[in-house]
Each structure stands twice: as structure tokens, then as C-alpha cells.
Amino acid sequence: NAGVTQTPKFQVLKTGQSMTLQCAQDMNHEYMSWYRQDPGMGLRLIHYSVGAGITDQGEVPNGYNVSRSTTEDFPLRLLSAAPSQTSVYFCASRDGTHSYFGPGTRLTVT
Amino acid sequence: KNEVEQSPQNLTAQEGEFITINCSYSVGISALHWLQQHPGGGIVSLFMLSSGKKKHGRLIATINIQEKHSSLHITASHPRDSAVYICAVPNTGNQFYFGTGTSLTVIP
Numbered sequence A: 001n002a003g004v005t006q007t008p009k010f011q012v013l014k015t016g017q018s019m020t021l022q023c024a025q026d027m028n029h030e031y032m033s034w035y036r037q038d039p040g041m042g043l044r045l046i047h048y049s050v051g052a053g054i055t056d057q058g059e060v061p062n063g064y065n066v067s068r069s070t071t072e073d074f075p076l077r078l079l080s081a082a083p084s085q086t087s088v089y090f091c092a093s094r095d096g097t098h099s100y101f102g103p104g105t106r107l108t109v110t
Numbered sequence B: 001k002n003e004v005e006q007s008p009q010n011l012t013a014q015e016g017e018f019i020t021i022n023c024s025y026s027v028g029i030s031a032l033h034w035l036q037q038h039p040g041g042g043i044v045s046l047f048m049l050s051s052g053k054k055k056h057g058r059l060i061a062t063i064n065i066q067e068k069h070s071s072l073h074i075t076a077s078h079p080r081d082s083a084v085y086i087c088a089v090p091n092t093g094n095q096f097y098f099g100t101g102t103s104l105t106v107i108p
Helices: none
Strands: A004-007 A010-013 A019-025 A031-038 A042-051 A054-057 A064-066 A076-078 A087-094 A099-101 A105-109 B004-007 B010-014 B019-025 B032-037 B043-049 B052-056 B059-064 B069-074 B083-090 B096-098 B102-107
Touching: A004 A087, A010 A019, A019 A031, A019 A087, A042 A064, A042 B083, A042 B096, A099 B032, A099 B043, B004 B083, B010 B019, B019 B032, B019 B083, B019 B102, B032 B069, B043 B052, B043 B059, B043 B069, B069 B083
Parallel strands: A010 A105, B010 B102
Antiparallel strands: A004 A019, A019 A076, A031 A042, A031 A087, A042 A054, A064 A076, A087 A099, A087 A105, B004 B019, B019 B069, B032 B043, B032 B083, B052 B059, B059 B069, B083 B096, B083 B102
């Protein structure tokens, strides 16, 4: 199993640009989520999904969209990047026992 | 107010020392998770526990549901244990409350 994969690992955007962070898992987990991690603030939930076709907002959803057309994929879209979205983004999936995190995407918005 | 509080924020230990990291939470939970984030950034789930104690190698996690407190212990610490350890508790929905982490450095 590849586990949870994320692309890209690094990205630099200009303010106003849009992009999609890709996330995929091959463990057939229903639950997937996106977090951002900022210094001194810990992980914060952006959006999550409990299965294909079902998504919901987390703690900090503004400026981000998600969709879940398949069990495997859960892309995160930045609609119009802002410097405040400079962060490290983690995708995760979960079974009944453990959470599995992707390697992270370091995003810088200038 | 943070639903999850960890202490200490930073911890430096000599190799071989016994280490304890504490987590207190204010919400009712069904289980608590301990995560490890290595200097390279990757996050690994160490434990999920809902009662008592779990052990994996040199790592031991305990939880006291009544006192809303959990501890992560590392016996015979080693420099490769250097990482950020994060406590997380689920809320009644499908979300987690995360502690801000304890940064551990083990010196040879």
C-alpha cells in the first residue's frame, strides 16, 4: 500500500492564483480530511469527508473547496490564494484505530 | 480556551532518560490519539486509546478518562525519538481537537 499520497510537496503561488492540492489513499478509508499546520497553532481542520459524495467544513474552511467523487481521492482547491494561506497542508485518512497522514505540502503565497 | 492542553511545550533530555509528556482535555471523548511528527514533517499515528494503557516498544501511553488526562512515556530515550508529539481528541462529530505539540530533543 502506498498509504496517503500528496502532491505537490512544495508550491509557490502569487496572490490571486488558484491551484489544487492532490490527495489519494489506497486503504479504502471512508474518512478523509485536510489540515493546515501553522507555527504555534497546531493542526487545524479545513474540510473533511466521511465518504464519496459527502464533504463538510472544518474549523478554517474559508478560501478552500473540496470534492470527493471517489473513495480514493480528496483534492483541496485554493480558489484565490492569499498570503494568509501560506502554511503546511496535510491530508489524512482514518480507519477505526489510526489516522494516516500524507507527507505534507509546503505552500507559500507571495 | 484550548480543548487540549499539552505540557511541556519543549523538552530536552539526555539519552537514556525516562520521558513523560502530558495531555489534558476538557471535552468528553471516546478515545485519544497520540501522534509523532518528525523533523522532516511527516506525521505518524502512535496510539489510539480509550482506557488504561497501551505499549509499543519503548513507548507507553496511559489515559485516565475520569481525570481527562493522558500521558505518553518514553523509556530509555534515544536521539531518534526527537520529534514533536501531538495529542488529539475527537469531538462529537468527525473532527479532532489537537494540542499544539511537545517538541522533544534527546541529546546523545
